[in-house]
Amino acid sequence: MKKPGWKRILTRTAVIAGVLILAAALFIIVFIQRTLPDTEGELKLEALSSEVTVLRDEEGVPHIEAESVEDLYMAQGYVQAQDRLLQMELSRRQASGELSELIGSSTVEQDKFFRALGLRRAAEASLKEYSEEGKAALEAFASGVNAYIDKADSENRLPPAFTLLQAKPEKWTPVDSLTIGKFMAHDLGGHWERQAFHYYAMNNFSEEKASEVMAHYPENKPAVLDDVNLDIAGDFTEAVMPNPFNGSNNWVVSGERTESGKPLLADDPHLGIASPSIWYQMKLSAPSHNVSGVIFAGVPGIILGHNDDVAWGVTNVGPDVQQLYVEKRNPENPEQFLFEGQWEDAVVHQEPIEVSGGETIEYEVVETRNGPIINEFAEGAGEEEALSMRWTAHDPSKELEAILNINQASDWEEFEKGLENFHTPAQNFVFASNDGTIAYKANGKIPVYDNPDDAGLPLRGWKEEDQWKGFIPFDELPTVVNPDRGWIATANNKITTEDYPYHITNNWAQPYRYERIAEMLMEDDEVSVEDVKKMQMDVKNLQAEEFVPFFLEEMNTGDLSGGETEALKLLEEWNYEDNEDAPQPLLFHHWINEIEDRLYASLPDDIDSLFHGKAQTTDEIFRMEREGGTSVWMKEEGGSGEVITQAFRDSYAKLQEDYGKNPEEWAWGDYHQVEFTHPLSNIAFLDKFYNRKEPLPVSGSRVTVRAAGYDGSGKVDHGASWRFIIDTNDMGKGYHIVGPGQSERFNSKWYHNQYSDWVDGDYHSTLLDEDEGEKLILSPE
Numbered sequence: 001m002k003k004p005g006w007k008r009i010l011t012r013t014a015v016i017a018g019v020l021i022l023a024a025a026l027f028i029i030v031f032i033q034r035t036l037p038d039t040e041g042e043l044k045l046e047a048l049s050s051e052v053t054v055l056r057d058e059e060g061v062p063h064i065e066a067e068s069v070e071d072l073y074m075a076q077g078y079v080q081a082q083d084r085l086l087q088m089e090l091s092r093r094q095a096s097g098e099l100s101e102l103i104g105s106s107t108v109e110q111d112k113f114f115r116a117l118g119l120r121r122a123a124e125a126s127l128k129e130y131s132e133e134g135k136a137a138l139e140a141f142a143s144g145v146n147a148y149i150d151k152a153d154s155e156n157r158l159p160p161a162f163t164l165l166q167a168k169p170e171k172w173t174p175v176d177s178l179t180i181g182k183f184m185a186h187d188l189g190g191h192w193e194r195q196a197f198h199y200y201a202m203n204n205f206s207e208e209k210a211s212e213v214m215a216h217y218p219e220n221k222p223a224v225l226d227d228v229n230l231d232i233a234g235d236f237t238e239a240v241m242p243n244p245f246n247g248s249n250n251w252v253v254s255g256e257r258t259e260s261g262k263p264l265l266a267d268d269p270h271l272g273i274a275s276p277s278i279w280y281q282m283k284l285s286a287p288s289h290n291v292s293g294v295i296f297a298g299v300p301g302i303i304l305g306h307n308d309d310v311a312w313g314v315t316n317v318g319p320d321v322q323q324l325y326v327e328k329r330n331p332e333n334p335e336q337f338l339f340e341g342q343w344e345d346a347v348v349h350q351e352p353i354e355v356s357g358g359e360t361i362e363y364e365v366v367e368t369r370n371g372p373i374i375n376e377f378a379e380g381a382g383e384e385e386a387l388s389m390r391w392t393a394h395d396p397s398k399e400l401e402a403i404l405n406i407n408q409a410s411d412w413e414e415f416e417k418g419l420e421n422f423h424t425p426a427q428n429f430v431f432a433s434n435d436g437t438i439a440y441k442a443n444g445k446i447p448v449y450d451n452p453d454d455a456g457l458p459l460r461g462w463k464e465e466d467q468w469k470g471f472i473p474f475d476e477l478p479t480v481v482n483p484d485r486g487w488i489a490t491a492n493n494k495i496t497t498e499d500y501p502y503h504i505t506n507n508w509a510q511p512y513r514y515e516r517i518a519e520m521l522m523e524d525d526e527v528s529v530e531d532v533k534k535m536q537m538d539v540k541n542l543q544a545e546e547f548v549p550f551f552l553e554e555m556n557t558g559d560l561s562g563g564e565t566e567a568l569k570l571l572e573e574w575n576y577e578d579n580e581d582a583p584q585p586l587l588f589h590h591w592i593n594e595i596e597d598r599l600y601a602s603l604p605d606d607i608d609s610l611f612h613g614k615a616q617t618t619d620e621i622f623r624m625e626r627e628g629g630t631s632v633w634m635k636e637e638g639g640s641g642e643v644i645t646q647a648f649r650d651s652y653a654k655l656q657e658d659y660g661k662n663p664e665e666w667a668w669g670d671y672h673q674v675e676f677t678h679p680l681s682n683i684a685f686l687d688k689f690y691n692r693k694e695p696l697p698v699s700g701s702r703v704t705v706r707a708a709g710y711d712g713s714g715k716v717d718h719g720a721s722w723r724f725i726i727d728t729n730d731m732g733k734g735y736h737i738v739g740p741g742q743s744e745r746f747n748s749k750w751y752h753n754q755y756s757d758w759v760d761g762d763y764h765s766t767l768l769d770e771d772e773g774e775k776l777i778l779s780p781e
Contacts, residue, residue: 043778044780052779077141189318258526277740308410321393327388329385350364478500494511515542539705560649673698674695734766
């Protein structure tokens with residue numbers, strides 16, 4: 001018998017290998033596809049008391065109809081887990097300091113920080129304060145999440161990421177939901193980083209130099225610094241810092257100034273941009289509820305949105321709700337700290353950290369009367385002194401109670417009453433009702449300082465006089481109802497005048513977004529929904545409008561090249577809009593970043609990371625120089641003319657290298673692009689699944705109403721995480737964009753279906769009485 005030749009053997013081998021690879025690929029596809037949640041048909045959920053309908057509309061927004069609030073929240077937990085279980089698991093673990101148990105040693109230092117911060121301990125304390133109604137809602141929600149986990153696990157249909165991580169989600173608890181809520185208080189900050197930075201500046205720079213980079217510099221150094229020798233450099237290298245540009249836009253317009261004759265409301269919270277979205281959109285209906293909007297995955301209710309009568313939105317107030325205290329430790333007992341001449345025992349929390357693939361790490365968190373020591377998770381923390389943090393979010397609070405109440409509010413009085421339990425994070429609530437009312441309240445638990453200077457620096461943990469003096473009374477928080485001008489807007493800007501009797505903060509956001517919103521509102525006496533859509537996508541850069549003329553005046557143009565001269569000419573002709581196809585924003589933003597790099601080159605990287613609000617400080621230095629003053633920081637680098645000129649030339653040279661010799665052919669969108677990256681996409685082979693679409697060019701920037709912050713590579717990673725508009729003339733319809741989509745499942749049709757919508761500003765309508773879509777019946781039998 002003739003033996004087959006080697007070519008034939010290779011061919012057969014290749015065919016067999018190809019078949020096996022194809023079979024494996026088909027198996028993987030089928031396996032992954034079968035893990036998608038059921039969105040049609042009927043499923044059994046034994047704990048329900050009656051049948052619940054879940055209708056997903058064209059955008060994947062679930063509309064849940066239940067006959068009781070317990071069934072409603074149980075179904076909400078089940079549905080959220082269907083679409084966002086991995087996000088929920090990662091969120092609760094991050095906030096609890098338990099990521100290493102899932103991820104491994106790479107997240108140990110991050111876990112130590114969150115264990116020290118104590119979000120989960122604060123959540124546990126908060127749960128004890130909840131009413132029976134609030135606890136029932138949390139329990140029902142957790143029951144729904146666990147019902148999905150049990151079903152998916154038993155059917156081998158958990159999200160594929162759990163298989164890849166060789167892990168399974170643990171049972172959900174009410175504390176998990178509250179911990180995620182506490183994490184949002186952390187993400188929206190309270191300025192402890194700036195206090196640490198101020199401490200460094202006062203002890204490492206001259207008084208004149210330090211004063212320029214402090215939000216407010218006291219006339220005399222407080223006594224806290226006289227006999228303390230803290231070296232904070234390196235203490236917070238592993239700390240997880242909130243994005244300094246976290247904020248939002250919102251505004252509400254009276255019916256006297258709208259096309260429909262009824263109030264109109266807009267809101268777009270600015271948070272991290274990624275897959276999946278931080279928000280999950282839902283509509284919830286029960287006999288006492290009919291509410292639509294968004295919520296954080298892992299939390300029951302609707303935190304932002306509308307019902308049949310009222311609508312609301314928020315921006316971050318950003319008050320000084322975190323206070324660093326310098327603590328004096330007993331040299332003979334490291335678990336005792338000084339207070340009014342006496343050594344007090346601290347509370348020591350045992351926080352063992354389990355590490356996937358490694359040994360459990362024994363870890364302790366020490367808590368003084370002022371709060372947990374937050375610089376001891378880092379190597380090299382001081383032995384005699386330490387920094388503790390007093391924070392309103394450490395106190396027991398009942399934000400979910402507030403959410404449940406405002407979801408059912410029918411007018412401003414009921415809504416404001418509901419806000420009494422919303423303590424952290426402090427938020428600028430704007431409100432509109434179909435009865436014609438518009439209103440605003442800076443709501444939250446805001447500390448009272450006898451001396452506002454105290455809020456800018458670490459204080460003496462051992463002195464009673466340095467303790468907070470209570471909190472601003474609820475009835476005295478900044479509030480506006482039906483103002484004569486017919487509109488209210490906030491954009492993390494300063495919200496009080498000098499005659500307001502309480503200190504809120506000196507760390508306000510740059511004013512440009514608010515100023516632009518005000519400009520547009522004052523230009524239009526008949527505002528419509530379409531007008532507001534355009535406003536939310538507006539890209540006018542008022543920072544550039546203010547400073548480009550000054551930069552051009554300061555430029556030394558004597559020896560510029562032809563290309564550099566052409567680039568300056570383009571800036572002179574600019575309309576100050578950060579459009580993706582324009583060259584000017586590319587040049588301006590690189591230029592201003594290069595100026596900052598030169599000004600603050602003397603700051604160590606770890607100290608620079610504490611310099612939150614740097615952009616506001618830089619603006620003030622520009623204004624000082626423009627008005628004839630002299631900045632020490634500018635002077636040390638050669639003066640404003642030298643800094644601005646050399647920063648321009650360096651920026652131009654880099655852009656020429658990256659984008660070609662002709663500035664007219666440059667485009668902001670060649671650099672400034674969005675991708676909505678998934679946290680697991682850094683694993684090489686997963687990138688093709690989770691980041692399936694090419695990055696898209698994006699207009700806007702950090703200072704435009706259309707917020708689009710970016711990292712050092714130009715990747716847009718921060719901005720309007722949700723856009724929402726409603727005309728209260730039709731309370732049954734809201735306009736939304738949740739980029740990039742509802743689902744975290746990369747094989748879902750709702751994974752990235754709003755990717756282009758977010759870039760293009762294409763809104764979808766969500767109805768309170770939706771009757772079309774994929775219908776799932778959850779049945780108790």
